[in-house]
Amino acid sequence: xxxxxxxxxxxxxxxxxxxxxxxxxxxxxxxxxxxxxxxxxxxxxxxxxxxxxxxxxxxxxxxxxxxxxxxxxxxxxxxxxxxxxxxxxxxxxxx
Numbered sequence: 321x322x323x324x325x326x327x328x329x330x331x332x333x334x335x336x337x338x339x340x341x342x343x344x345x346x347x348x349x350x351x352x353x354x355x356x357x358x359x360x361x362x363x364x365x366x367x368x369x370x371x372x373x374x375x376x377x378x379x380x381x382x383x384x385x386x387x388x389x390x391x392x393x394x395x396x397x398x399x400x401x402x403x404x405x406x407x408x409x410x411x412x413x414x415x
Contacts, residue, residue: 326395330374331365333394336401337381338363352380 324332338348349359353376361367369377374391382389 324397325365327362327365327368329395329397330369331363332397332402334359334363334377335403337385337389339403341384348384351384352377354380 338345341348341351343351345359345363346356349356352359354373358367362369371391374394378389378391378394381387381394
């Protein structure tokens with residue numbers, strides 16, 4: 321069985337919440353008060369955020385989507401949250 325690492329799960333969840341927000345990666349990063357480069361690195365699993373950053377991301381996503389999201393939610397695996405690039409591209413074309 322191939323176990324996912326926490327940064328894999330974080331990437332899945334960030335893509336999912338960005339998909340829900342219907343924002344580009346750049347606008348999503350702006351809304352969360354991070355940089356496009358940092359957001360991209362998180363989604364590409366190239367960065368390990370600090371606990372403080374996880375809290376900041378959770379708070380920003382909660383505000384953006386008007387949902388209660390915790391830092392623990394960001395590293396909790398849920399198969400239903402897997403968003404592939406094709407689905408994101410479909411959303412972007414519809415805008």
